[in-house]
Amino acid sequence: MRGRICDERIGPFYICGKDFFYWVVMSLIQLKRVNKTFSRRDSQTVQALIDVDLEVEKGEIFGIVGRSGAGKSTLLRLVNGLEIPTSGEVVVNGQVISSLGERELRAARTKIGMIFQHFNLLWSRTVRENVSFPLEVAGRPKQEIRRKVDDLLERVGLADRAEAYPAQLSGGQKQRVGIARALANDPRVLLCDEATSALDPETTSSILELLKEINRDTGISLLLITHEMSVVQSICRRVAVMDEGRIVESGDVGSVFHQPSHPLTRQFVRQLRVEGVGGEDSLSPERSIVIRCDFSRWDQVWKILSDVVGNSRVTVRILDGELEENGRISFQIGGDPGDVNHLLNRIREYVELVEGKALVS
Amino acid sequence: MFHEVDWPAVWQATGETAYMVGISTFFTALFGIPLGVLLVVTERGNLWDLPWLQKIVSGFVNIFRAVPFIVLVLFLFPLAEFLVGTSLGPTAATIPLIAGAAPFYARMVETALREVDKGVVEAARSVGTTRLQVVRYVLIPEATPALVSGLTVTCVTLISFSAMAGVVGGGGLGDAAFRYGFQSFNDGMLYVCGILLILMVQLVQWCGDWISRRLDKR
Numbered sequence: 001m002r003g004r005i006c007d008e009r010i011g012p013f014y015i016c017g018k019d020f021f022y023w024v025v026m027s028l029i030q031l032k033r034v035n036k037t038f039s040r041r042d043s044q045t046v047q048a049l050i051d052v053d054l055e056v057e058k059g060e061i062f063g064i065v066g067r068s069g070a071g072k073s074t075l076l077r078l079v080n081g082l083e084i085p086t087s088g089e090v091v092v093n094g095q096v097i098s099s100l101g102e103r104e105l106r107a108a109r110t111k112i113g114m115i116f117q118h119f120n121l122l123w124s125r126t127v128r129e130n131v132s133f134p135l136e137v138a139g140r141p142k143q144e145i146r147r148k149v150d151d152l153l154e155r156v157g158l159a160d161r162a163e164a165y166p167a168q169l170s171g172g173q174k175q176r177v178g179i180a181r182a183l184a185n186d187p188r189v190l191l192c193d194e195a196t197s198a199l200d201p202e203t204t205s206s207i208l209e210l211l212k213e214i215n216r217d218t219g220i221s222l223l224l225i226t227h228e229m230s231v232v233q234s235i236c237r238r239v240a241v242m243d244e245g246r247i248v249e250s251g252d253v254g255s256v257f258h259q260p261s262h263p264l265t266r267q268f269v270r271q272l273r274v275e276g277v278g279g280e281d282s283l284s285p286e287r288s289i290v291i292r293c294d295f296s297r298w299d300q301v302w303k304i305l306s307d308v309v310g311n312s313r314v315t316v317r318i319l320d321g322e323l324e325e326n327g328r329i330s331f332q333i334g335g336d337p338g339d340v341n342h343l344l345n346r347i348r349e350y351v352e353l354v355e356g357k358a359l360v361s
Numbered sequence: 362m363f364h365e366v367d368w369p370a371v372w373q374a375t376g377e378t379a380y381m382v383g384i385s386t387f388f389t390a391l392f393g394i395p396l397g398v399l400l401v402v403t404e405r406g407n408l409w410d411l412p413w414l415q416k417i418v419s420g421f422v423n424i425f426r427a428v429p430f431i432v433l434v435l436f437l438f439p440l441a442e443f444l445v446g447t448s449l450g451p452t453a454a455t456i457p458l459i460a461g462a463a464p465f466y467a468r469m470v471e472t473a474l475r476e477v478d479k480g481v482v483e484a485a486r487s488v489g490t491t492r493l494q495v496v497r498y499v500l501i502p503e504a505t506p507a508l509v510s511g512l513t514v515t516c517v518t519l520i521s522f523s524a525m526a527g528v529v530g531g532g533g534l535g536d537a538a539f540r541y542g543f544q545s546f547n548d549g550m551l552y553v554c555g556i557l558l559i560l561m562v563q564l565v566q567w568c569g570d571w572i573s574r575r576l577d578k579r
Contacts, residue, residue, distance in 0.1 A: 080487055109489040120484035123579050124502045134488035137498060165578040178484075185488065 028189060028221050029056040029079055034088030036074055036245075048074040050245040052088070058188075061215055061222040063232035063253070065268055066242035072225035075242070076191050079223065080112040081105045093188060110138065113182030113220075117194035119174040121166040127153070127177050128162040134184040152180040156210065172203035179210065183220075190214075192224035196231055208235050229268045233257065241265045289340065292330045293351040301350045308346070312339040366549045367541060374537035375557055377451045381523045381533055382561075385458035386516045392463040393515070394508070396422065397470020398496060408482075408492045425464040430522050433457045434529060441529070454523070454531030462519050469511035473504040506577040513569025517562050524558075534558050 036049040048071045056062045066072050077083040078090045081097045090097045095108055121130050131152050135145045153159045156176040166174055175195060182190055192211070196204040212235050215222055226232060232239050232253060240250035241264060249262040260266045293301050309316055314335040333340055396418065402408040403415040428436070434457040441456040442448040477500055485499045501508070524535020534554045542551025 082483060082486060106489040106491065109487060112487070114484070114487040116480055116484060118478075118480055120478065120480040122481060122485075122499065122503060124505065124576075133485070133498070137485075137488070137490045137494050167579050181484075181488070191487075 027055040028058045028093065029054070029223060030089075030091040031055075031075070031078065032089045032091070034075075034078065034085045034090060036071075036078065036083065037086045047245050049078075049085070052245075052247055054240060054247065054250075056189075056221055056223050059215070059219045059221055060238065061212075061224070061236045063236035063239045064223070064225045064242055065227060065229060065232055065239060066225075066264075067227060070242040071245040072242055073193060076114075076193055076223065076225050079189070079191055080109050080114060110134070110185040111187045112189045112191065113185070113187035114191040114193065115175065115178045115182050115195045117197045119166070119171075119178045119198075121174060121177055121181075123166050126163050126165055127158060127169070130166065130177050131180045131184060134181060138185065148184065149180075152183055155183070155214070156180045170203075171199050172207060175199065175203075175207050176210070179207075179214070183214070186218075187220065189221045189223060192222060192226075194226055195224065197226065197228065204231070205234070211235060241268065289334075289344070290330060290332050291344075291347070291351045293347075297350040298329055301347050304343070304346050308339075308343045312336070312342070314339045314343055365547050366553050370537060370541060371534075371550070371553055371557070374532055374534045374554065375561075377531065378520065378523055378533035378535070378558075378561065381451050381455055381458060381526060381531060382516065382519045384452075385455045385462060385519050385523075386512065388455070388459045389462040389466050389515055389519070390512055392459065393466030394470050394501075396463065396467035397474060398500070400467060400471040401474045401500070402492070402496065408495060422464040422467050425460060426468070428461075430457070430461045431525055433461050434525060438529070449530040451526070451531045451533070454526035454529050454533075457529075458519055458522055458526065461522060462515050465518065466511060466515045469515065470504075470508060473507035473511055474500050476507060477503045506573045509573040509576060510569060513566060513573070516565050516569070520558065520562055520565070534561075 031052050031054040034049055034052045034054075035047070038046045038048055040046060052071075052075060054075070064072050064075065074083055078085055079092055079097065081090075081100065085098050088098075092108065093111060095104070097105070097108060100108060122133065125133065128149055132145045132149045135148060140148075149162075150159070153162055156179055158173060158176050158180070161169065161173065166177065169177065178195075179190075190211070195211075196207050199207060208231065211222060214220060215235075222235075224231070224236070236253050238251065239253050239256050240247045241256070241262060242248065243262070243264045249256060249260065249265045256265060257269055260269050305316055308314060312335070314333060316331055316333050333343060399418050400415065400422070403411040403418070405412045405415075425433070434454075437457045437460055438448045440460075441453040444456055445452045447453055481503060482495055482499055485495050490498065521535070523531070523533050524539070526533055527536030527539060534557055538551050538554035538558075541547055542549075542554060
């Protein structure tokens with residue numbers, strides 16, 4: 001839908017110039033043919049980003065996934081001007097970040113919050129003082145700061161820990177402080193740099209829940225980078241997959257996940273499936289396997305499955321899949337190893353084993 | 362043995378040492394911290410990225426650290442005379458003490474500031490701080506425990522350096538131990554002065570550790 005709007009307005013873009021284009025598209029962040037090259041000490045250069053185009057709309061949650069070293073981190077830092085592109089343009093809130101002077105850049109940054117994998121809190125300051133830091137340096141009056149910080153701490157659920165030092169908090173609480181600090185200046189964008197990668201799964205989901213809530217209540221846009229596909233799946237609307245400095249695939253999370261076209265994306269989606277298995281309860285992961293087959297072969301497999309499941313102690317659960325041509329179905333089989341093996345032998349020619357979970361072979 | 366100890370002279374010497382070390386520690390911090398900050402923030406890729414300035418400051422610091430302290434004392438006779446009106450006495454002795462200790466402390470400040478997590482600086486930049494604000498609100502407060510323990514080490518060094526201040530008539534415990542004790546074969550005087558110096562070092566170290574621990578919230 002959004003793509004179509006763009007195409008229709010491409011005319012006015014050329015006629016009326018850039019400003020009109022920004023106004024029409026309403027995208028909050030735009031990267032246009034951005035390149036970033038780092039020169040190292042030994043005078044070699046590293047191309048961190050190659051011809052990157054990206055648009056993030058107001059109020060949306062956009063995820064970027066990729067392995068470490070793919071350039072995600074550099075991309076994120078272009079948005080608030082911590083890195084300057086070698087060529088191309090970075091536009092945020094209608095301002096060309098890549099060409100602002102220092103003073104304007106500082107002003108622009110107050111409207112772009114950022115949270116980090118390792119939280120990056122000031123350990124010499126209490127929770128309250130950490131959250132008030134952005135307001136203090138902006139020279140806001142004391143009373144206003146106090147009120148605002150109280151609200152923010154309430155919002156992230158840390159009102160009772162205001163006087164604690166970061167060293168006394170758990171990882172999840174530290175990230176909540178990070179979020180409160182990032183929101184202090186009421187930004188329009190929140191950049192999340194692997195924000196949940198240092199947290200355990202349970203804490204991760206509570207932090208993601210909080211981010212989702214904030215997005216819903218304030219309409220803030222979220223641009224997050226991660227190497228965990230499950231993070232993207234649980235909160236993002238759109239996703240871009242990065243590899244070696246390029247965006248190799250992007251689109252709505254649903255369609256990218258169900259029909260991944262790039263090999264790397266497929267790998268990530270597979271990672272997600274295996275991750276998905278880990279949390280299952282009734283089928284213990286140690287005693288089950290995950291199998292995938294093309295939908296076209298599902299009929300044959302199902303015949304065998306229904307037969308076997310009726311006659312032995314084997315449990316089958318469908319994990320995910322798309323009921324259409326070219327779709328694939330993943331399912332999990334658990335139970336007595338002998339029975340599982342027996343079943344596996346009968347369906348072997350129709351299916352493929354998902355790596356990492358083939359404990360019964 | 363202790364009947365030979367000239368107690369009034371001992372107390373006067375103790376006072377002189379405390380005076381010299383106190384004043385020079387204060388000024389060492391006053392000059393050493395900005396120098397150390399300068400060494401870090403002008404580095405390539407850091408807040409100010411002025412490598413030429415970094416080289417100048419670093420060279421300046423190295424020169425003062427390379428010169429042996431006793432030579433520094435003699436070299437700085439004219440400067441002491443210019444600044445305090447005389448080149449003799451405890452006040453004059455603080456000039457070479459500061460000149461010797463400030464560059465030493467500047468290097469310790471440099472190390473302490475480098476220990477501050479780069480991510481925290483990045484986080485501060487991302488909320489729209491100026492570079493000066495990063496120094497004031499992030500680098501220095503986050504490094505304070507290390508700055509205090511560095512100053513403690515410097516202060517202890519100053520106590521031992523101050524013994525050489527006798528050359529310019531600065532007095533102090535080191536000078537008293539040497540002149541009244543060693544040269545006059547007065548063992549009691551030698552031991553008393555020595556013990557007082559040890560106590561002084563212990564006291565400084567203990568206070569420094571305590572303050573540093575109190576400030577450390579990690």
